[in-house]
Structure formats: structure tokens, C-alpha cells
Amino acid sequence: MEQASLRDLNEPLIDHAEGQFFLNEAFKIIMEEVLSNGTDVKQKVCEWKEPEELALLLDLGVRETGEPRDKLLQRVRDVAKYSIKTSHPHFFNQQYGGVDYHSLAGRFLTEALNTNLFTYEVAPVFVLMENEVLRGLRQLVGWTEGDGIFCPGGSTSNMYAMNLARYQRFPQVKSQGVWALPRLSIFTSPESHYSVKKGAAFLGIGLDNVIFVKVDDRGRMIPEDLDEKIELSKSQGAVPFLVSCTSGTTVQGGFDPLEHIADICDKHKLWMHVDACWGGSVLFSKKHRHLMKGVDRANSVAWNPHKMLVAGLQCSALLLKDTTNLLKQCHSANATYLFQQDKFYDVNLDIGDKSVQCSRKVDCLKLWLMWKAVGSTGLEERVDKAFIHARYLVEQMKKREGFQLLSMPDFVNVCFWFVPPSLRGKEGTEDYQEKLAKVAPVIKERMMKQGTMMVGYQPLGNKVNFFRVTVFSPLLSQKDMDFFLDEIERLGKDL
Amino acid sequence: MEQASLRDLNEPLIDHAEGQFFLNEAFKIIMEEVLSNGTDVKQKVCEWKEPEELALLLDLGVRETGEPRDKLLQRVRDVAKYSIKTSHPHFFNQQYGGVDYHSLAGRFLTEALNTNLFTYEVAPVFVLMENEVLRGLRQLVGWTEGDGIFCPGGSTSNMYAMNLARYQRFPQVKSQGVWALPRLSIFTSPESHYSVKKGAAFLGIGLDNVIFVKVDDRGRMIPEDLDEKIELSKSQGAVPFLVSCTSGTTVQGGFDPLEHIADICDKHKLWMHVDACWGGSVLFSKKHRHLMKGVDRANSVAWNPHKMLVAGLQCSALLLKDTTNLLKQCHSANATYLFQQDKFYDVNLDIGDKSVQCSRKVDCLKLWLMWKAVGSTGLEERVDKAFIHARYLVEQMKKREGFQLLSMPDFVNVCFWFVPPSLRGKEGTEDYQEKLAKVAPVIKERMMKQGTMMVGYQPLGNKVNFFRVTVFSPLLSQKDMDFFLDEIERLGKDL
Ligand SMILES: Cc1ncc(COP(=O)(O)O)c(C=O)c1O
Ligand SMILES: Cc1ncc(COP(=O)(O)O)c(C=O)c1O
Numbered sequence: 001m002e003q004a005s006l007r008d009l010n011e012p013l014i015d016h017a018e019g020q021f022f023l024n025e026a027f028k029i030i031m032e033e034v035l036s037n038g039t040d041v042k043q044k045v046c047e048w049k050e051p052e053e054l055a056l057l058l059d060l061g062v063r064e065t066g067e068p069r070d071k072l073l074q075r076v077r078d079v080a081k082y083s084i085k086t087s088h089p090h091f092f093n094q095q096y097g098g099v100d101y102h103s104l105a106g107r108f109l110t111e112a113l114n115t116n117l118f119t120y121e122v123a124p125v126f127v128l129m130e131n132e133v134l135r136g137l138r139q140l141v142g143w144t145e146g147d148g149i150f151c152p153g154g155s156t157s158n159m160y161a162m163n164l165a166r167y168q169r170f171p172q173v174k175s176q177g178v179w180a181l182p183r184l185s186i187f188t189s190p191e192s193h194y195s196v197k198k199g200a201a202f203l204g205i206g207l208d209n210v211i212f213v214k215v216d217d218r219g220r221m222i223p224e225d226l227d228e229k230i231e232l233s234k235s236q237g238a239v240p241f242l243v244s245c246t247s248g249t250t251v252q253g254g255f256d257p258l259e260h261i262a263d264i265c266d267k268h269k270l271w272m273h274v275d276a277c278w279g280g281s282v283l284f285s286k287k288h289r290h291l292m293k294g295v296d297r298a299n300s301v302a303w304n305p306h307k308m309l310v311a312g313l314q315c316s317a318l319l320l321k322d323t324t325n326l327l328k329q330c331h332s333a334n335a336t337y338l339f340q341q342d343k344f345y346d347v348n349l350d351i352g353d354k355s356v357q358c359s360r361k362v363d364c365l366k367l368w369l370m371w372k373a374v375g376s377t378g379l380e381e382r383v384d385k386a387f388i389h390a391r392y393l394v395e396q397m398k399k400r401e402g403f404q405l406l407s408m409p410d411f412v413n414v415c416f417w418f419v420p421p422s423l424r425g426k427e428g429t430e431d432y433q434e435k436l437a438k439v440a441p442v443i444k445e446r447m448m449k450q451g452t453m454m455v456g457y458q459p460l461g462n463k464v465n466f467f468r469v470t471v472f473s474p475l476l477s478q479k480d481m482d483f484f485l486d487e488i489e490r491l492g493k494d495l
Numbered sequence: 496m497e498q499a500s501l502r503d504l505n506e507p508l509i510d511h512a513e514g515q516f517f518l519n520e521a522f523k524i525i526m527e528e529v530l531s532n533g534t535d536v537k538q539k540v541c542e543w544k545e546p547e548e549l550a551l552l553l554d555l556g557v558r559e560t561g562e563p564r565d566k567l568l569q570r571v572r573d574v575a576k577y578s579i580k581t582s583h584p585h586f587f588n589q590q591y592g593g594v595d596y597h598s599l600a601g602r603f604l605t606e607a608l609n610t611n612l613f614t615y616e617v618a619p620v621f622v623l624m625e626n627e628v629l630r631g632l633r634q635l636v637g638w639t640e641g642d643g644i645f646c647p648g649g650s651t652s653n654m655y656a657m658n659l660a661r662y663q664r665f666p667q668v669k670s671q672g673v674w675a676l677p678r679l680s681i682f683t684s685p686e687s688h689y690s691v692k693k694g695a696a697f698l699g700i701g702l703d704n705v706i707f708v709k710v711d712d713r714g715r716m717i718p719e720d721l722d723e724k725i726e727l728s729k730s731q732g733a734v735p736f737l738v739s740c741t742s743g744t745t746v747q748g749g750f751d752p753l754e755h756i757a758d759i760c761d762k763h764k765l766w767m768h769v770d771a772c773w774g775g776s777v778l779f780s781k782k783h784r785h786l787m788k789g790v791d792r793a794n795s796v797a798w799n800p801h802k803m804l805v806a807g808l809q810c811s812a813l814l815l816k817d818t819t820n821l822l823k824q825c826h827s828a829n830a831t832y833l834f835q836q837d838k839f840y841d842v843n844l845d846i847g848d849k850s851v852q853c854s855r856k857v858d859c860l861k862l863w864l865m866w867k868a869v870g871s872t873g874l875e876e877r878v879d880k881a882f883i884h885a886r887y888l889v890e891q892m893k894k895r896e897g898f899q900l901l902s903m904p905d906f907v908n909v910c911f912w913f914v915p916p917s918l919r920g921k922e923g924t925e926d927y928q929e930k931l932a933k934v935a936p937v938i939k940e941r942m943m944k945q946g947t948m949m950v951g952y953q954p955l956g957n958k959v960n961f962f963r964v965t966v967f968s969p970l971l972s973q974k975d976m977d978f979f980l981d982e983i984e985r986l987g988k989d990l
Contacts, residue, residue, distance in 0.1 A: 009880070009883065009884070009887075009972060009973045010972040010973050010974055011972060012584075012969060012970045012972050013873075013876065013877055013880060013969035013970075014593075014594070014595065014596070014969045014970050016531075016534065016596075019594075019595075019596025019597075020530060020596065022596050022597065022600060023526070023530075023596050023599060023603075024526075026600035026604065027522055027600075027603065030603060030604055030607045031515060031519075034604070034607040034608060035511075035515060035518075036511075036515070039511065046619075048619075049619065050840070051615065051619070051622075051623060051840070051841065051844060054619055054620070054623060055623050058620065058623065058624070060623055060624050060863070061627055061631075062627065062628065062631040062863065062866045062867065062870075062871065063867075063870055063871065064870050064871045064872050065870040065871075065872060065873075066867070066868050066869040066870040066872075066873050067867055067868060072597065072864065072867060072868055075864065075867060076600060076604060076864070079620055079860065080604065080607075080608070082619060082620050083610065083618070083619070083620045083621070084608075084610055084616070084617050084618065086608065086609050086617065087609065089507070093616070093617060094617060096609065096610075096611065096854070098509075099509070099514075099609070100509065100514075101509070101511075101513075101514025101517050101518050102514075102517065102567065104518060104606060104607065105517060105518050105521035105522075105571060107606040108518075108521065108522065108525060108603055108606060109521065109525055109529070109571060109574060111599060111602040111603060111606060111807060112525045112529040112530060112575075112599065113529055113574075113575065113578045113579075113581065114581050114582065114591065114594070114807055114808055115578065115579055115581050115591075115808075116589070116808060120546065121579070121588070121943065121949070122579050122581070122588060122589060122949075123579065124541075124543075124544065124546070124549055124577060124578070124579070125549070125553065125574055125577050125578045126578070127546075128546060128549060128550050128553065128555055129553070129555050129574075132555040132556055133557065136556075136557040152647035152648075152651075152809075152852065152856070153647075153852045153853060153854040153855070154853065154854065155851065155852045159697075159851075163697060173696075173699065173701065174696045174701065174702060175696075175701050175702045175703045176703055176704075177673060177678070177679075177699050177700045177701025177703070177704055178673035178674060178699035178700075178701075179673060179674070179678050179701070180701070183674050184672075194828040194829075194830040194853070195828075195851075195853055197828045198826065198828050198851045200672075201668075201669045201670075201825075201826075201828075202654075202658060202697075202698065202826075203697065203699050204668065204672050204673035204698050204699025204700065205672045205673075205699065206668065206669065206670055206671045206672025206673075206674070206675070207669060207670045208670045208671055208672070209671075209672055250832060251832050304854075306854065312606060312609055313609055313610075313854055313856055314647075314854060314856050316854075330696075331693065333689040333690075333692045333693050334689075335689040336953050336954055336955070337745060337746050337953035337955070337963070338951075338953075340952070340953060340954075340960075342932075342933075342936050342960070343936065343939075344936065344939070344940035344943075345545070345546070346546065349546060356650065356651075356654075356690075356693045356694075356697050357647065357648045357650045357651065358648060358649065358650045358690055359591070359648045359650070359799075359801065359809060359811075361647070361808055361809050365574065368555070368557065369567065369570065369571070371557045372557065372558075372561070372562055372567060372570060373561050373562060373567055374561040375557075375558055375559050375560040375561040375562075376557065376558065376559045376560075377559050377560060377561075378508075378560075378561050381508065382508055385504070385508060388504065389504070392504075437837075438837075441838065441839065444838075444839070445839035448616065448839075454616070454617075456832065456833075457835070458831050458833075458835060459831055459835075460831070460832070465835075465837070474507060474508035474509045475507045475508075475509050476507060477504060477505040477506060477507050478504045478505050479505055
């Protein structure tokens, strides 16, 4: 009796009352642990555990039988406890710290509605909403028409741009592959995001065909060198097709000179892509949008509201100037099971074939709700305030001993070495760089083990390990800047 | 006075009390509208509106100024109201209907914690958890070791497999691109998911190099034809490198004969990928896992717990038999700002370079929490019950007039034509097929406009429009099967 071994076939396997009770309790834990304690400067940013210890504590293995409610709620609590509090004002580690409650409400609603952005029939609200949000972002770029799509992260948005540029120039690539094309080349700066490299490898273009253009000391592409490198590449038999500029480089926060690069792209007839994943949000600010002057001349822009605008992961828009339906032509597979042409509504609303994904998460609602809540002026205020915090930090660093800036920041990334007491005044000595390189990792270890804050460090070219702090969370106040500096001093004073 | 125009620099731009109040209120709306009303069979699955009307109702445009709390809460309510209730038992439209409350709690927690799966330092819990969940899934495939990663959807998982297969065979592709390789070819069935085609185009392999192998009447690849097609492709100068089999085809739910295909892959030394995005969950069932016999001989398996297991979008695992760190070698860019080698913990825990993404959403927690809650046996029960529901549906169709099956289903997809009264007994007539093709779209339009249920239709090869119903949601009971049949009859009885 097959059926006898299962519960009654008229009894669903989900108990709504129990399930909703659980969800309610879990919500309370989230509110308390993640959103209240987790954003409280008096509480820790992280609760460091060695991996082996953490694995034991969490008892992660999956088993044959289920667990009772209380145990599961304890698991929710443990996951929250041992996870990093990325919304905490002292989480300076990455470009996605902070929280916006309207966005978060949008994310919860997205999860509950659990639908896919591929057809109007399953996502009527979101098909229209994504379109409006993209229009709003395009308007800030300076385009009154165009196209676009939300992608699972900026790396994917950058890849899309690469694929579109390739297809526009050589449409036969879709059917025949790269074999049908001459060898292509891509131009970007060495300080551009590594996703340009990943994309070139993934798309079959190859890392050797990514050509790095020189940058100035703030990490901004030098247009004259771009022009020369393009000529050189041509003379070596390659076909340049894409320049990937950056607005807001990951480490230094540099903005490539877009106007000048646009001239060169015009001259050589290259697709101009702007990776504004990090810096794009300056477009909200009347004061700072000049950093991206010329962006309207680009063919495509990648912009991650999940970074500076804290819309929540993942939220990345690829914006296109194109009005010829290139996105769909390039990516479509015309699956008849999903994109039937004999539907009772306008099938142009079935936007799924613009994507290389099939299931595609709804990433627009969180941004839309936040935007509705604070308006463009509210977002502008956040951007402007971030710049003020960054400048304050720079001014304070100049006043304190031991803080040495890499360069004057253009943006809200502040890159600096902390020179501990024992190394001060020894700049010229033989093993100075070697010793300086070891400072940041030690300070980092200490801050994490004490749980007081988190900030990233890295080497760059011939510059040894330095800290990069990004200040943009709308939770930040000037006190947090002071705390940051005090804490670096405290953690490094005996080094 | 730059600062005077902004609020006090010591006052964060986020008001936690107001924000948390809002989130609480939004949560109540979600509970009521989406989870209670939205799963109630007495309520509608959808509230159909024409796009123009919906756009007006929702007032989607973004503006300069923000809106008050009550208006925003009304927006939350409206988004919920006009969105499709994909958790509703009568949402049969796609392979992701239904809800699991534990998974949903995991998704809310994921959103609140808002971190990235690239380094141990920002995701200690999730680096370890993903590893355990992948281990659990691999074990079901029959592998005691291996590798894997969660991807933003099954299409991406399939692309990863393609890229890995290519790289394993020709490592030079990463640096030199596809130009350095002979023309490659890929083998799959015409009933495989369209992501194989999208992947081939995106990766620069080209659609012409995807070779379609014949299938039987249930949509299962015919191994003899595979062997012949491989030989033919070789004789035409291409280098076959990958067979992409399907376990659970999208439309018919067919399972390719993996053992037999594995023999052929062995013979020709090809990478064997199994797209088990839809069907993989049968591995939980002792009764039905035979459908995937031979899967342990594959090199890679893509499996979407966001489909049959209702883990929530997005949740897709790529599983690998490889133990040589191929995933990282193939995808790494070694970004020094993220993957510093002088960290104070084991940098092998910084798994980000296995991905072609940079930011990567945490997709494991929701599956993990659900798995912990019901155990493998709970998931097995869901799979087994889905099969029973599907078989019941088939039996009932045989008893009712007008329901004509495409073929006996292997899985939980039931494909059928509804032959309305006016067409019964006219099978041989000239315009029968043409008329039959028009039936499903009309019934679909009616069900959506009345909001009673949703189910998909499509043509396939020379078969005109038929319905595909997938029954797997843990919310389903036998009554819902009866409702489904009654409703199709009711909506189509005058046609
Ligand atoms: C300049 C820049 N571009 C692209 C990306 C990649 O975005 P994502 O992490 O969403 O893939 C980043 C991420 O840090 C970035 O800083
Ligand atoms: C067999 C099969 N493979 C792959 C996919 C793609 O998965 P995703 O929608 O997550 O990209 C699907 C989706 O329906 C599918 O049915």
C-alpha cells in the first residue's frame, strides 16, 4: 500500500498555523539580534570563532529526521549570533554595509511572493516596476530612452555589456561562436574590477586579450595611453571592440575621465561601457555627479544599488542606451514553453528572453520601495553625507600621527597606511616596506578577534598592504569616524 | 556651508525606531495577504489587470520627494494584492509553486544579515554551511568527495558546467580564448532546457555547435543516436567535449538514460553533465531515485532546490565530482583586495574565487533550515507524495472525457490536451489540430481573468498547444487535483 505509508493524501504536508508561528518567532529573533543588537555600536560587529570550533557549535550536518521547533529557533538565533553584523556602523569592510528598513521590507515581501521576472503572467507588478526603476536610473545617466535589466551582481552586469558589445559588432558570434570572429581585444585599467577579467575568460575571449591601460596616482585611466594601446592592439592583428571604464574603482575610488574616453571610443568606434557598480550613486548628487561627466555618451552602464545605496544584496542594474532590442536579440532562445506568442496579453511584457538566466529573482522591489520612501533627494542626501564623512576622515588623519594617505580620495574610499610608533621616522630604512606590510594584517586580526570593527586591507601594485575604509552607510555619524581612528590607533599602538 | 544643508552629522540618516515599526507593519501585511490569504484555496491566485490599468493603480514612478508611512504601507499592500500568489495550491504554472515556512524564515534571516559568500571573514557561518549542504546533496548523488557551488539559478549552473568541461579539456582557453581551440561541440536533447543554448551562445561556443540528439516519445535522449551524432560531429572536424543530459525535462519530465549515456561519454572521453535542476529531488526518494541511476558517473550535476523542494528563489547547486580544485582554477582572478594570502585564518575558506560572480548571495541557509526542520525523510515524503498526486491526476484524466495525455508521465509533469466538447470525435478532421491549438490559450485567459488557477501550456515539436501541470507543492491535497480537473472542464465546456 503505497499510500498508507504517507500521511493522508488530503492533508497537505505543510501546517500553516505551526509554520506561521515559527515565522513570527524567527522574525522576532531577527529584529532583536540582527537589527537591534546588530546595529548597536555598543555591541560587537563579529563574534570570531575558529572554523573548527564554529562548525562544532553550529552542528551543521543535515540528517534523516527533522528537529523540534525550539531547537530550530535556537538555530536561527545561533546563525544570527555568529554571523557578521554587516549593518553595524563599524562594519567598514566592504561596499555593502548598513541597512535601510524600507528596502528590507521590500526584500521580505520579495521573498514571500517568491516569483520570477520572466513573464508578465507570473510577475505583473514586477515587470512594470523593473521598467520604471530602470527608467529612473537611466534618467540619472542622462538617457530619455534605452533598455536595461537587473542582473545577479555587478560582475554579471559587466559580462552582459561585454557580450552585447561583441554581438553588436559581430552578430554571427551567437550562432557560430568566437571561431567566426577575428581575435578581439578589450581595454580597461589595472584598477578596474576583476570581473572584467572573469568575464573575458568566461565568454571565451581570454585573459590575454584584456589590455590594461595606465592609470594616474589616483587610479584613473590615462586616455592617451588608451589611444596608444588601441593602436598597438590593432597593429598586432586584434580587433578592439570594448573599453570598460570604471566610475568608482573598488580600492581607490577613482573615476575614469569619461568624456575623454568617449572621444577615443568614438574615434575607434568601440563600445563604451562604464562600470559604475560602486560609484554610480554619485549621479543622485548635484554636487558630485560631475565625477561621471560624459557618462551619457556610454553605450552601457553597470550600477549596483546594493552597494552605496544599501538596497540589499543582490541589486545590480545594467543600463543600455540601445533602442533596437539588442539585449533580447543577443540573449534570446525563444523557448516556446515559456514565451508563447499566442498569449492574450502583449508578449513584449515577457521580458525573460533578455536575460541569460531563466529564473530571475526580483531585485527591483527593494530599491523601488526605498526610493519611494525617501525620494531622490533622500538618496542625494545620503551620497552627500558620505562625501562629508570621507572628507572629515581625511582631515582627521592629517591631524593624527601615523596615518598616511595613499592619495587624496575622489570618492568615499579612504586608503591609508597606519604607521605604528615603532616604524615612524624610519621611512627610508631597508626593511621598512616589509615591516609596514605586516601591520594591517595584525590590526585586522585583532579587531576581528575583539569584534570591535571590520575594515579591509590590500596591497596594490607596488604599494604594500594598506587599509581601505569606505564610509557611506546611512547609519554612520561623525562619532563613528572618530571611533574608527581611535580604534586603529588602539589596536596598533604597540606595533 | 556645505554641512548646514544636511542634517546634523552626528545624527544617522536612518531612524531605527521608525524603521523597525515599518518593518513590523510590513511583516503583518505579508503574513495576512501573502501567506494567509495567498494560500487560501477560497481566495484568488491572481487579480488580473491589464498592464495600463495596473501601472495606473500602482503609481510606479519614482520622484524627488519621499512618502509618508501610511502611503508606503498601502504600497506594500498593493504590491502583494496584484502579485501572483505563487504559494497558492492552485498555482500550477511553474516549477516553483508552494511555500515552506522554515525556508522562508531562512530567507528573511538571509536578507537581514545581508552578507556575501566570498570570504570567511564576512560569512563564517555560511561558508561552512554551504559546504555542508553541498556535501549533503553530493551524498545523494553518490559521491563521498567533490566540490560545488550555489549559483544564481540553474541556467548559470549549467553554464558553469560547460565552462568547466571546456577548461578541463583545454586549459589554455582561460588565457587565450576560444581562438586557441578547435571548434567544439556539445550534445543535448531537443527537450533539454534552453539554458544549454543560452550558455553556448554566452560562452562563445555558438548555437550551431549545440547538437540535438533524438528523443523517444517521453522526451528521453536516445543513446544510440548520441553515439552516432558524436561520430558525425568528429567527422565534420569538431571536437565534442560535453554531453548535457537532463533528469526531469522541463515540459515532459523525462529522464535521460544516464547509465547508457555514461558509457558513451566514457568511450569518447566527454564531460558528462546532468541537468537535474528539475528532477534532482527524486534522489531523496528510495522509491524513485532509480530514475537517475548512473548519475554518480557524471562529472557534474545541476540541481535546483528552488523548484521541487520549494526552497525559494534562487537556490541552485552545481555539484562536481572533481577533487582537483578545477572550479577555482577555472574561475579565479586572484584579486588581491579580497583574497589576501596573508590572512590570519585558512584562506582556503575564502571560496569566492570559485565563482564568476564577486558578490554572491547566500542561497544555502533557506535549504539548510528546511532540511534541518523536516529531515531527509520529510523531503522524501514530499517527493513521494508528489508522484502519488501526479498518478492520481493521470488516473482521473483517463476516467474523464476530453482529457488526452501526451504520454504516460515518468515524473510529476502531466502533459495533456483538453479536447472540448465541440472537437470530440473529430480527431481525423482537417482543421482539428488548428482548432485544438486554440483551446489552451482561451482556457488560460479565462482562468487568469477569473483568478481561479494558473497552469502553463505550450506546443512541442509537431504537437500543438497542450497543458503541462506540475504537481509537487507540499500544500497540495487530492482535492486540489479534483479541483484542477473540474476547473479545466468548467472553463472549456463551451469551446
Ligand atoms: C567597481 C566594481 N565593479 C564591479 C563590482 C562587482 O560587483 P558585484 O560584487 O555585484 O559582482 C565591484 C564589487 O566590488 C566593484 O567594486
Ligand atoms: C530542466 C531544467 N534545467 C534548467 C532550468 C533552469 O533553471 P533556472 O530557472 O533556475 O535558471 C530549468 C528551469 O525551468 C529546467 O526545467
